[in-house]
Amino acid sequence: MGSLGIDPAAGARERRERNREQPGGERAAACGRGGPGGTSAADVPAFEHIRDAPDWKNPPRAARMSTVGPARGILRHRPAPGRFHHARLAPPPALAGLVQHFWIIRWELQGNPPQTRETLPHPNVHLVVEGGQARLYGVQRGRFVRELRGRGGVFGIKFRAGAFRGLLGKPVSTLRDRSLPLEEALGVDPAALLRDLAAAGEDDARQVQAAVRFLEPIRPPPDPVAERIAELVARIERERDLLRVEQAAEAFGTAPRTLQRLFNDYVGIGPKWVIQRYRLHQALERLACGDAADGTRLALELGYFDQAHFIRDFRRLVGRSPGEYLRG
Secondary structure: OOOOOOHHHHHHHHHHHHHHOHHHHHHHHHHHOOOOOOOOOOOOOOOOOOOOOOOOOOOOOOOOOOOOOOOOOOOOOOOOOOEEEEEOOOHHHOOOOOOEEEEEEEEOOOOOOOOEEEOOOOOOEEEEEEEHHHEEEOOOOOEEEEEEOOOOEEEEEEEEEOOOHHHHHOHHHHHHHOEEEHHHHOOOHHHHHHHHHHOOOOOOOHHHHHHHHHHHOOOOOOOHHHHHHHHHHHHHHOOOOOHHHHHHHHHHHHOHHHHHHHHHHHHHOOOHHHHHHHHHHHHHHHHHHHOOHHHHHHHHHOOOOHHHHHHHHHHHHHOOOOHHHHHO
């Protein structure tokens, strides 16, 4: 057994099985071959890792829209019967400063058992439309767990980290670990958005167009501070040796306490949390690729004082130890 409680032989079997399950792009991103840092994508509630099914009917023009890279922060699950559709679509240039991407999930499990999906959190606010309701979700500190049943669908908007401050008009930390009806959170009537999304049916392109029409009139003016914070969050995700708040503060050109205040105001959570979450995403990727034989080395490279602290944080967020996670 390895130092994280992982049987190397069993880990190799798990990797072979998982590689058979994952599309090439997802596997490449998980093993660090999907570009610098990949794309953050843990959406509310725990949907973004469901992969496309080739037999799902979807208008071809949706495929011509600009898509974004593979999802990250995904907890592994066994393949199961059912039909799924998953799209992650980039915003138009006019909304690129506000929106990270749009995401669409549909599933059909009728006649099949329910399925559970789990993802780790990211430092983003989401607007989620499901069942004729629109809700805003602030940054959630725990993992997302969702059980899928029967037939359903969700449309989501993932806002760029730091950008939602201009829409909310107050510190984004007031939404932390909360979800609110859209009208209560922003004072905006969601009726037109709900109507247009319903009218779009299963046409991804029309659904995105409906969201763009909703966002354009309420788009906040450019905020140079929000832009700098969004760039720093992207850098924290991308640069895996950025492990301390002091490093982030130096990169931003300010003191750690000032950065803490700015992150709570604009992102909704402190920079230490952001760094730790992305390093745990990295831990999942390295476990998936078999890079966990030396648990002490892995813990130190992820910025932990020792292996025990890493296992404690991993268990707290994922719900099991690294070894249990790979064997589960």
